[in-house]
Amino acid sequence: MRPVAVIGTGQTKHAKARLDVSQPELVREAASAALEDAGIRPQDVDAVVISNMELFEGRAFPELWVGEGAFAAGKPCLKVATGGTSGTSACIAGFHQAASGAFDIVLVVGFEKHSEGHTQTGMALTDPFWDRAVASGAVGNFALSISQYMSARGVTEQHAAMVAVKARRNAANNPHAHLQMPDLTVEQVLESRMLAHPVRLLDMCPQSDGAAAIVVASGNAARRHCRQPAWVHAAVTRHDQPYLGDLDRRLVTMRALRDAARAAYSEAAITRPLADIDVAEIYEPVTYAELAWYEALGFCEDGNAGRLIEEGVTGMDGELPVNPSGGVLSTNPVGASGVIRVAEISAQLMGRAGSRQVPGVRTALATGYGVYAWSDVIVMRTEKP
Amino acid sequence: MIDPTDEPLSVSLDMDLTWRYAAGDAMTRFLEDVGRGRLEASRCDVCGRRYLPPRPFCGMCRVRIDGWVAVEDTGVLEAWTVVHLPIRDGRTGEMRPSPYGMGLIHLDGADTSLNHYLDTAEPERLTIGARVRAVWRRDRRGAMDDILHFEVLS
Amino acid sequence: MIVQGSIRLSFTYAAGRIGSRFLVGLRDSRVILGAHCSRCALVVCPARAFCPVCSTGMDDLREVGPGGTVEVWSTVPGRGTYGMIRLDGADTALVHRLLGDAGLWEPGARVVARFAAKRIGSITDIEGFERGEP
Numbered sequence: 001m002r003p004v005a006v007i008g009t010g011q012t013k014h015a016k017a018r019l020d021v022s023q024p025e026l027v028r029e030a031a032s033a034a035l036e037d038a039g040i041r042p043q044d045v046d047a048v049v050i051s052n053m054e055l056f057e058g059r060a061f062p063e064l065w066v067g068e069g070a071f072a073a074g075k076p077c078l079k080v081a082t083g084g085t086s087g088t089s090a091c092i093a094g095f096h097q098a099a100s101g102a103f104d105i106v107l108v109v110g111f112e113k114h115s116e117g118h119t120q121t122g123m124a125l126t127d128p129f130w131d132r133a134v135a136s137g138a139v140g141n142f143a144l145s146i147s148q149y150m151s152a153r154g155v156t157e158q159h160a161a162m163v164a165v166k167a168r169r170n171a172a173n174n175p176h177a178h179l180q181m182p183d184l185t186v187e188q189v190l191e192s193r194m195l196a197h198p199v200r201l202l203d204m205c206p207q208s209d210g211a212a213a214i215v216v217a218s219g220n221a222a223r224r225h226c227r228q229p230a231w232v233h234a235a236v237t238r239h240d241q242p243y244l245g246d247l248d249r250r251l252v253t254m255r256a257l258r259d260a261a262r263a264a265y266s267e268a269a270i271t272r273p274l275a276d277i278d279v280a281e282i283y284e285p286v287t288y289a290e291l292a293w294y295e296a297l298g299f300c301e302d303g304n305a306g307r308l309i310e311e312g313v314t315g316m317d318g319e320l321p322v323n324p325s326g327g328v329l330s331t332n333p334v335g336a337s338g339v340i341r342v343a344e345i346s347a348q349l350m351g352r353a354g355s356r357q358v359p360g361v362r363t364a365l366a367t368g369y370g371v372y373a374w375s376d377v378i379v380m381r382t383e384k385p
Numbered sequence: 386m387i388d389p390t391d392e393p394l395s396v397s398l399d400m401d402l403t404w405r406y407a408a409g410d411a412m413t414r415f416l417e418d419v420g421r422g423r424l425e426a427s428r429c430d431v432c433g434r435r436y437l438p439p440r441p442f443c444g445m446c447r448v449r450i451d452g453w454v455a456v457e458d459t460g461v462l463e464a465w466t467v468v469h470l471p472i473r474d475g476r477t478g479e480m481r482p483s484p485y486g487m488g489l490i491h492l493d494g495a496d497t498s499l500n501h502y503l504d505t506a507e508p509e510r511l512t513i514g515a516r517v518r519a520v521w522r523r524d525r526r527g528a529m530d531d532i533l534h535f536e537v538l539s
Numbered sequence: 540m541i542v543q544g545s546i547r548l549s550f551t552y553a554a555g556r557i558g559s560r561f562l563v564g565l566r567d568s569r570v571i572l573g574a575h576c577s578r579c580a581l582v583v584c585p586a587r588a589f590c591p592v593c594s595t596g597m598d599d600l601r602e603v604g605p606g607g608t609v610e611v612w613s614t615v616p617g618r619g620t621y622g623m624i625r626l627d628g629a630d631t632a633l634v635h636r637l638l639g640d641a642g643l644w645e646p647g648a649r650v651v652a653r654f655a656a657k658r659i660g661s662i663t664d665i666e667g668f669e670r671g672e673p
Contacts, residue, residue: 019393022555025588028596042594058400058550068589116552124475128406128542129416130438132475133529134501136468136487143466144489144500151513196468196487241444245437245489245498249463394559394660397551408540416540478546527540 001099003385005222005229006214008038009343009352014178014210014331017115023062024069026211027111030336031070034107034213034343037352039225045215046103048072050079051090051110052335055125057117070109070213083123084283084328085237086110087212087338088368088376092235094216099232104221110339111211119207119334130243136196138285139204141244141372143196146288149251150198153295157198159306160287161189164202164329166315167284171326173316173356178208178331203287210333212340219384230346230364233379234267236260240373247373251292257367257375258296265298268379270363273298273320274313277379278361279348280322281341283369284329290322293367297377316358324348324356341366342378349382411450415439420527424519426495428452435496457493458519462537464489465503465511490517490535502534510537554660560600561586565664569654573603573629584629585662591631603628605652606673612637612644624650624668636667643670 010033012018018026027050035042048070050063059065063072063079070077080090087110094106120137135141149155165184172182184202192202222229238256240247247255261273270276282297284290291305299320300308308314314322323329325344328337345364347353362383368376408416411427415438418425426435427450429443435454442449465488474481486503488511503511504520517535525531554562557574564570573584574597581592584603589596604626612622622644623632637644638653650668658664 019395019553020556022553022558022588025555025557028589057552058398058548068587068591068594071594073589073591073594113553117550118473118548121473121475121478121546121548124473125546126475127438128404128476128544129408129412130529131500132544134487135475136466136500137470137472139470140466140468140472140487141500143468144464144487147466147513148464148489193469195470196466199466242440243438243497244500246444391556392559392563393556394554394562395551396554396562396661397549399547399549401545401547403543403545405541405543408542413540473546475546476544478548528542 002101003219003231004095004098005217005226005231006342006346006380007217007222007226007229008034008040008215009213009346010034010037011176011212011340011343012210014176014208014333016178016206016208018113018209019115023111023113024066026113026209027066027069027109030111030211030213031107031109034215038215040105040215042071045071045075045105045107047076047097047106049090049094049106049108050077051081051086051108051339052079052112053081053083053086053122055122056119056334057113066111071107076103082374083370084285084334085338085368085370085374085376086335088283088341088366088378089237089338091214091339091342091378092237092376095232095235098216098218101218104218106216107213108216108339109211109213110336112333112335113209114207114333115209127242139199140196142286142289143199144244145250146198148249149288149292152249152252153303153305155288155291155306157190158186159291159309160203161186162309163287163290164189166309167323167327167329170316170324170356171330174325176331177326178206178210179326199286205285205328205332208331208333210331210336212336212343214339214343214346228350228382230349230380231382231384233381233385234264235378236264237376238374244372250373251289254292254296254373256373257293257369257377260375260377261297264377264379270379274300276363277320277365278363279324279345279358280320280365281325281327281344282322282367283337283341284323284327285332285369287329289369297367321358324353324358338368338376341368345380349380409441411439411441416527419529419531420525422521422525424456424458424492425453426456428454435494437492437495437497437499454494456495459538460490460492460517462488462511462513462515462517463491463498464513467505467508486511486534488517488535501532504534504536507537555588557586557588557598557600562660566658566660570602571604571626571652571665572600573626575599575601581630582628583631584626584633601628607650607668609637609644609648609650610646620644622668635665638667638669
């Protein structure tokens with residue numbers, strides 16, 4: 001396989017509702033920005049990968065409607081739709097296409113316009129015999145797993161609230177971020193409306209309208225177009241069994257994410273994640289998930305996630321800044337959210353992250369999380385593999 | 386060049402969607418049993434795991450399953466929540482009344498957990514590890530909601 | 540066992556910068572707008588934001604029609620007759636309803652748009668196309 005790198009990224013302004021643009025126009029904003037960042041023209045793009053959860057906005061083959069916005073007309077184009085992992089898996093598909101030699105330059109674009117559809121209902125349209133009668137949407141299903149996680153690991157509502165505050169304060173440094181709450185306090189999080197015990201409004205991600213894009217290039221093309229490409233060192237994806245109750249204490253064990261991380265760390269020769277990784281953008285739809293991911297990703301021993309957030313280890317000035325962008329907790333256009341994770345660490349590696357730049361980033365981690373347990377883990381570096 | 390004033394327009398559409406899903410042998414057997422007030426799990430001959438929901442193959446061993454074992458309608462509450470956020474029911478599109486209790490229940494005789502509703506009349510009794518029992522509907526029709534909810538045993 | 544489910548969902552889609560101008564043209568002026576691509580000179584109708592050939596952004600909107608030529612047509616029993624109509628001044632065809640008796644159409648037939656009396660900013664502000672010249 002050939003080495004591959006990200007050579008440009010682009011994002012829209014993410015917001016509760018982007019009524020000013022149609023879906024193709026939204027996609028074009030991100031796609032154009034990515035091409036401009038990479039310094040290439042539309043005709044330089046060999047293939048396009050699109051990420052979107054079509055059922056949320058209730059229309060078939062969105063790639064048909066938005067394809068022109070993503071410069072896809074007349075080019076190879078495919079779509080990935082795997083819930084929250086759609087974006088990271090679309091990026092991985094783009095990496096594979098460039099690594100295989102099939103294409104030199106691949107544009108990956110993810111988007112969602114939640115304001116136009118029915119996200120929670122779309123998520124409820126699962127197995128019609130079992131889940132539809134008893135499933136409880138993203139919030140309720142998370143809340144169930146969180147009750148187990150808190151009990152097993154001694155994590156508290158205060159720990160979760162600290163994650164919420166970190167995310168929203170970081171987002172204040174990110175001009176693309178949807179939620180802008182620079183003065184948010186732990187008390188405000190703990191006083192926010194209860195959605196499903198113990199998950200409060202400010203523990204959850206918002207639903208955003210937005211798009212994000214990356215330009216993926218094979219080794220030679222990357223060198224030709226970019227002074228400091230963000231090189232891919234590992235890209236792993238894992239799915240799991242179909243029902244919530246199949247997974248033993250989901251957030252506690254998080255088998256799919258642990259397996260994916262183990263494989264990615266082995267490929268990228270990471271032995272001490274907290275020390276070896278300089279910045280991470282992880283897919284945390286809810287505060288408690290970020291704490292569970294700290295453990296699953298090996299940032300700390302099981303049971304120490306609360307201490308990590310208490311001590312500021314994952315803050316902007318900590319040993320391993322997690323989600324300088326504000327994360328999914330601040331911006332969540334689902335089909336774009338995974339692409340945003342990869343775009344953010346790429347920008348960090350290229351030194352283009354603006355006021356959210358972490359100094360001296362050489363190794364960066366991005367993850368995707370979708371459905372009950374689907375997990376993607378991506379390791380990128382400034383150094384070519 | 387014509388330049389009408391910029392006025393952002395939207396197009397609103399109502400979609401009436403209807404689906405018909407074939408349950409397959411395993412789910413049909415299970416749901417017919419539920420209609421008779423009985424619960425059965427499918428068991429993998431290779432790993433011995435007893436699955437609820439029942440299914441035609443074991444995802445981990447990647448083999449077909451055709452063994453069945455009886456499961457009690459009592460079990461242990463592994464996880465719980467009380468949901469306040471109203472959501473639409475995926476079967477009808479109607480808003481589900483809230484708040485309501487949700488649990489993951491490890492039924493006696495199964496190796497996976499069942500997600501289902503919880504009786505929230507006494508919410509202080511909802512604790513991980515509590516013993517629970519299914520409360521069955523009288524007019525059963527062979528569907529998951531033939532069990533109304535689970536209640537904590539005293 | 541077969542399990543059936545029915546659900547009604549409402550969606551609201553933003554027409555966007557170019558789509559809004561197209562719909563406002565129908566609603567307020569009974570004008571059908573195409574979009575002109577500055578790069579490949581194509582005029583696309585209905586007007587949309589990006590050229591289907593070269594992906595270039597288009598914001599040069601031009602009036603096309605209301606007369607046009609039927610390229611192909613088909614009758615759907617119980618639902619009427621639909622055609623692809625190339626409006627005068629456009630390089631692409633618009634799919635819309637053909638008004639009049641089924642079975643009377645032939646490629647090359649000349650038609651003209653008939654607008655609804657009550658227009659709301661929708662593609663159905665054009666009721667359909669009927670035989671004739673503008």
